[in-house]
Amino acid sequence: MLPYSLLYPQTNTARRAVKLDGMWKFSLDPQTQGEREGWPQGLPTQERIPVPASFQDFFTDKDTREYAGDFWYEIKFFLPREWAGKRLFLRFGSVTHRAVVYCNGVEVARHQGGFLPFCADITAAARLDQENTLVVKANNELTETNIPCGRTITLKNGKKMAKPYFDFFNYAGIHRSVHLLALPQASIQDVSLSFALEERAAQVRYTVDCAPGCTVALSLLDAQGNLAASGEGAEGVLTVKEPRLWGVRDPYLYRLVVTLFQGDQLADQYTLETGIRTVEVRGAQILLNGKPVYLKGFGKHEDSDLFGRGFNPAALKRDFELMKWMGANSFRTSHYPYAEEVYQMADREGFLVIDEVPAVGMFESLMNFFDATTGKQSGFFGKETTPQLLQAHLQAVEEMIARDKNHPCVMAWSLFNEPETTNENAVPYFEQVFARARELDPQQRPRTFALIGNSTPETCKCVQLSDFVCLNRYYGWYNQGGYEISDAEENFRKEMDGWKARGLHRPFVFTEYGGDTLSSEHKLPSVMWSQEYQREALEMLHRVFDSYDFVQGEQVWNFADFQTGEGIMRVNGNKKGVFTRQRQPKDAAFLLKARWESIPHTGWEKSPRAQQGE
Numbered sequence: 001m002l003p004y005s006l007l008y009p010q011t012n013t014a015r016r017a018v019k020l021d022g023m024w025k026f027s028l029d030p031q032t033q034g035e036r037e038g039w040p041q042g043l044p045t046q047e048r049i050p051v052p053a054s055f056q057d058f059f060t061d062k063d064t065r066e067y068a069g070d071f072w073y074e075i076k077f078f079l080p081r082e083w084a085g086k087r088l089f090l091r092f093g094s095v096t097h098r099a100v101v102y103c104n105g106v107e108v109a110r111h112q113g114g115f116l117p118f119c120a121d122i123t124a125a126a127r128l129d130q131e132n133t134l135v136v137k138a139n140n141e142l143t144e145t146n147i148p149c150g151r152t153i154t155l156k157n158g159k160k161m162a163k164p165y166f167d168f169f170n171y172a173g174i175h176r177s178v179h180l181l182a183l184p185q186a187s188i189q190d191v192s193l194s195f196a197l198e199e200r201a202a203q204v205r206y207t208v209d210c211a212p213g214c215t216v217a218l219s220l221l222d223a224q225g226n227l228a229a230s231g232e233g234a235e236g237v238l239t240v241k242e243p244r245l246w247g248v249r250d251p252y253l254y255r256l257v258v259t260l261f262q263g264d265q266l267a268d269q270y271t272l273e274t275g276i277r278t279v280e281v282r283g284a285q286i287l288l289n290g291k292p293v294y295l296k297g298f299g300k301h302e303d304s305d306l307f308g309r310g311f312n313p314a315a316l317k318r319d320f321e322l323m324k325w326m327g328a329n330s331f332r333t334s335h336y337p338y339a340e341e342v343y344q345m346a347d348r349e350g351f352l353v354i355d356e357v358p359a360v361g362m363f364e365s366l367m368n369f370f371d372a373t374t375g376k377q378s379g380f381f382g383k384e385t386t387p388q389l390l391q392a393h394l395q396a397v398e399e400m401i402a403r404d405k406n407h408p409c410v411m412a413w414s415l416f417n418e419p420e421t422t423n424e425n426a427v428p429y430f431e432q433v434f435a436r437a438r439e440l441d442p443q444q445r446p447r448t449f450a451l452i453g454n455s456t457p458e459t460c461k462c463v464q465l466s467d468f469v470c471l472n473r474y475y476g477w478y479n480q481g482g483y484e485i486s487d488a489e490e491n492f493r494k495e496m497d498g499w500k501a502r503g504l505h506r507p508f509v510f511t512e513y514g515g516d517t518l519s520s521e522h523k524l525p526s527v528m529w530s531q532e533y534q535r536e537a538l539e540m541l542h543r544v545f546d547s548y549d550f551v552q553g554e555q556v557w558n559f560a561d562f563q564t565g566e567g568i569m570r571v572n573g574n575k576k577g578v579f580t581r582q583r584q585p586k587d588a589a590f591l592l593k594a595r596w597e598s599i600p601h602t603g604w605e606k607s608p609r610a611q612q613g614e
């Protein structure tokens, strides 16, 4: 159980939420002198940078961009005296990868894990009717005991450097909004919903976690604000007659107003936007509201110019417009839970989300995307430090599910990206992570993980735990690219036949496929890296997808070009985007758009002709 509520901040009759976003003081701390020098009381600098944002892309020197270690932020805030008697919190949407929070010099919170929210209770440390000092010490070092996994090395000149076991730049900072919260003494901690559909009604099962000795009243309002159902008590079922369901690219949202009373006094209130829908896996199909859905969309990143991994509302808006233009219906939050505003937008636009915990880099290699194609194995889960890693992983699963469980857009939990699964020692680790997700999710959503290239029908020891199987495959790129693409197709079909023979009888979704493409390159006949080749490779892959009826989705890698570390495998970033980093289309966008517009958002039955691979 988490020590604080993760409900998204809200201002209403009982609650106050004030954003502290803006220009914060900022200082790197390469000598680790902050505490010694009294920085928790305030920073000795006039340097300021924006919050939320990654710190790396503002400055012009490379030492700052590549910095690994502690770095500090400071902001002053005023607390109105009207908030006397309230419980006061600071809520961080995310600080990457770890944080210590000080209020007026007093430590009020510590958190590890860079992609999920946490709160600091400042009721005792804060001063009403005065200016307060908030200082955050953050740290972006990579280890094998935290997720995402990696190492931190020290160069001969004494400078530290990140060595990620993953393929995205190790951006860091206060990446999401910081809120100051004033909550009532007796408050609503959490709300959980699950749904069951009947002939002409829906049952909305709810539990409200709240202060003892209070009474709870609930009203479910439709989009026009009319009462659709009401209830009383901390647990129960609301019956909605003739419900409008939340559908893929056809969303409909209700508002659940939860009110807490102490005697006849209103103590607290919280309003949750929600959609009524069910998700399940049956046989080789993924069903939304009982109808099959074929996933069309992307693996994405939170990544944009200047902001880095910081929440960027302009990129969010543009990305959804582009995904709609493409005829997409889904995406995966590769490789970490995204900002809460992303899920709110997906709820409102009707996109399905595979929500991924930041468990990436669990294959010990600086180029795992490549090494997996060579059959390299690492026995990653058999280390002395594995129990510690598992704790960090389980904590992130708990925080992710607590945060995201009520979003209608969230259709599944992805519990790993490309882990090492060919060694027996992965199995008990996986079992615990999968069991925890099942235990925590009131909706019992499907659980999955994305399989790396060497996790094959013959070698993978963990795939049976997935409710549907997600494959990341690079036939025609890392495997037999260029003129060898005909062999790639043959090998790909051989692997798919192997999966069929393994007899898992469940849906398969391609959560990564594609190849690097420079938006500047055209060549006829094609060569790898040209836009012409990207189209050819996608056509080959789609032909294979269409040959197997248990393939129930395709999410191309990647939505847009994104920043990675420097190296011989990457040309200033990963260029597998269908869009450039500036969100303009490459040629492949038009190919995917034509294909996805011809596949309905729900109810697609793959044609028998395609199933036979003709």
Ligand code: BDP
Pocket (backbone or CB within 6 Å): 166, 167, 168, 335, 368, 369, 370, 417, 418, 472, 512, 557, 574, 576
């Ligand atoms: C996979 C990873 C992804 C990489 C991608 C690639 O899941 O993070 O960016 O391959 O190589 O290994 O482009």
